[in-house]
Amino acid sequence: MAKLFGFSIEDNEKKSKSVVSPVPQNNEDGVDNYIASGFYGSYVDIEGVYRTEFDLLKRYREMALHPECDGAIEDVVNEAIVSDLYDSPIEIELSNLNATDKLKKVIRDEFKYIKELLDFDKKSHEIFRNWYVDGRLYYHKVIDLKKPQEGIKELRYIDPMKMRFVRQEKKKDRNILGPNIPGRDESKNVIAPEIEEYFLYTPKAQYPTNSYSSGSGASKGTKIAKDAITYCTSGLVDRNKGTILSYLHKAIKALNQLRMIEDSLVIYRLSRAPERRIFYIDVGNLPKVKAEQYLRDVMMRYRNKLVYDANTGEVRDDKKFMAMLEDFWLPRREGGRGTEISTLPGGQNLGELADIEYFQKKLYRALGVPESRIAAEGGFNLGRSSEILRDELKFSKFVGRLRKRFAQMFNDMLKTQLILKNIVSLEDWEEISDHIQYDFLYDNQFAELKETEMLNERLGVLATIEPYIGKYYSQEWVRRKVLRQTDSEIVEMNEQIEQEIKDGIIPDPNTVDPVTGEPLPGGGDPNMLGNVPMEPEIDASSTEV
Numbered sequence: 001m002a003k004l005f006g007f008s009i010e011d012n013e014k015k016s017k018s019v020v021s022p023v024p025q026n027n028e029d030g031v032d033n034y035i036a037s038g039f040y041g042s043y044v045d046i047e048g049v050y051r052t053e054f055d056l057l058k059r060y061r062e063m064a065l066h067p068e069c070d071g072a073i074e075d076v077v078n079e080a081i082v083s084d085l086y087d088s089p090i091e092i093e094l095s096n097l098n099a100t101d102k103l104k105k106v107i108r109d110e111f112k113y114i115k116e117l118l119d120f121d122k123k124s125h126e127i128f129r130n131w132y133v134d135g136r137l138y139y140h141k142v143i144d145l146k147k148p149q150e151g152i153k154e155l156r157y158i159d160p161m162k163m164r165f166v167r168q169e170k171k172k173d174r175n176i177l178g179p180n181i182p183g184r185d186e187s188k189n190v191i192a193p194e195i196e197e198y199f200l201y202t203p204k205a206q207y208p209t210n211s212y213s214s215g216s217g218a219s220k221g222t223k224i225a226k227d228a229i230t231y232c233t234s235g236l237v238d239r240n241k242g243t244i245l246s247y248l249h250k251a252i253k254a255l256n257q258l259r260m261i262e263d264s265l266v267i268y269r270l271s272r273a274p275e276r277r278i279f280y281i282d283v284g285n286l287p288k289v290k291a292e293q294y295l296r297d298v299m300m301r302y303r304n305k306l307v308y309d310a311n312t313g314e315v316r317d318d319k320k321f322m323a324m325l326e327d328f329w330l331p332r333r334e335g336g337r338g339t340e341i342s343t344l345p346g347g348q349n350l351g352e353l354a355d356i357e358y359f360q361k362k363l364y365r366a367l368g369v370p371e372s373r374i375a376a377e378g379g380f381n382l383g384r385s386s387e388i389l390r391d392e393l394k395f396s397k398f399v400g401r402l403r404k405r406f407a408q409m410f411n412d413m414l415k416t417q418l419i420l421k422n423i424v425s426l427e428d429w430e431e432i433s434d435h436i437q438y439d440f441l442y443d444n445q446f447a448e449l450k451e452t453e454m455l456n457e458r459l460g461v462l463a464t465i466e467p468y469i470g471k472y473y474s475q476e477w478v479r480r481k482v483l484r485q486t487d488s489e490i491v492e493m494n495e496q497i498e499q500e501i502k503d504g505i506i507p508d509p510n511t512v513d514p515v516t517g518e519p520l521p522g523g524g525d526p527n528m529l530g531n532v533p534m535e536p537e538i539d540a541s542s543t544e545v
Contacts (some may be wrong), residue, residue: 072367
């Protein structure tokens with residue numbers, strides 16, 4: 001047995017006896033860890049009533065397998081996580097952090113190390129999709145118990161169905177809040193129970209009795225300290241039941257309605273598509289029993305229903321069975337119009353898809369995806385940023401909120417890494433955490449056009465303000481406020497400019513006039529004219545000779 005963040009777990013690792021985790025190692029292909037499993041089930045539950053959190057997760061994963069719902073989820077994930085050939089989907093932004101360059105460099109290096117542990121550049125799409133569908137994400141931060149100062153060794157994904165959060169009251173220990181003031185009635189002191197919080201890991205997914213355990217099932221799983229788990233949720237909560245919800249929850253009713261309307265449309269088309277004949281058979285004055293026998297004889301005479309059984313190779317006669325799509329045979333008494341054959345026309349509105357389209361749009365609205373993104377006949381027109389639809393702007397802000405929430409996962413991992421390696425203290429982290437931001441690679445439909453317009457506006461302002469640089473404005477202020485360059489971009493630009501000057505790609509501004517391109521006299525030294533010192537200027541107003 002070994003201790004991990006104050007709790008005991010079994011030591012069953014082959015890699016190192018001091019690197020311990022009850023969670024199995026991640027597979028190389030990520031089948032068990034990153035692809036949400038589920039089974040498409042057909043049921044009629046319009047309101048989406050659920051009993052346990054386990055049922056809720058199964059419902060979300062079943063919804064994600066529906067084609068329309070999967071298309072909307074892919075739109076959200078593709079907007080939030082942009083997989084570029086050269087750039088990483090996410091970078092850390094420390095321009096607002098009031099710290100030394102050395103500390104910023106260390107934080108950037110540790111963040112890069114965390115992304116390598118997650119293999120985020122390759123698996124970012126699957127990780128974000130699982131978080132979006134399930135509404136929660138668990139990672140176990142595995143450390144070397146003998147050398148905790150080395151930081152996190154592994155980050156292992158945990159299926160939310162195998163993990164649950166436990167809050168239970170310690171019955172023995174109680175804290176009395178409030179000082180013991182002489183003369184004060186101690187019975188009026190507020191007695192608050194001490195709450196123990198931890199995660200309970202179960203290797204096999206089981207049906208929990210409720211979303212929060214009272215500690216009765218603690219013996220069935222492995223206790224893991226709260227600090228050892230990175231727990232990132234969607235931020236949506238059912239406050240009546242105290243359950244974390246996914247962003248798919250509000251689309252449960254819309255998806256079930258879409259399923260039912262599609263099924264009913266198929267049934268209606270199958271039953272109303274063919275034209276069927278109606279046979280009115282004249283039975284004269286025959287008694288009822290004789291009339292029915294005569295009608296059956298006529299039906300058997302004119303019906304032809306030979307069926308070939310592909311399993312046995314036999315030809316079977318199924319005349320005695322009447323299918324739903326066959327003709328109608330009706331008797332007619334004497335005095336009528338005699339035997340008659342008429343046609344029952346098929347459905348006239350079989351091509352109506354307005355109901356289907358309505359519920360498709362309703363599903364996309366419930367998921368926060370613009371209705372214009374439903375597969376249309378024509379392509380989309382980007383236009384200028386002033387012509388962008390309001391739905392696209394709302395969708396862009398929605399994706400931005402998702403990114404901020406998802407970035408809390410990196411914040412928790414980075415906190416553990418920096419504190420374990422003694423880079424920052426817990427008190428320091430509380431001060432700097434609010435100034436650490438994360439920059440996601442952006443690729444919205446109008447992002448490139450909008451960025452180009454913004455760059456043109458900034459260059460226009462730069463051309464206007466250039467004569468005042470060095471007099472009223474500094475270059476540092478212009479680069480930050482006008483060009484909106486971050487710390488990392490400023491450092492990168494300075495290094496590139498220095499390297500290009502060294503390689504001779506661009507002229508040195510200290511030796512060449514940046515306007516005319518001609519070399520400055522004296523190599524740029526204002527006190528030299530060529531290689532001869534310049535004569536000092538004589539002040540005409542001076543009286544000295």
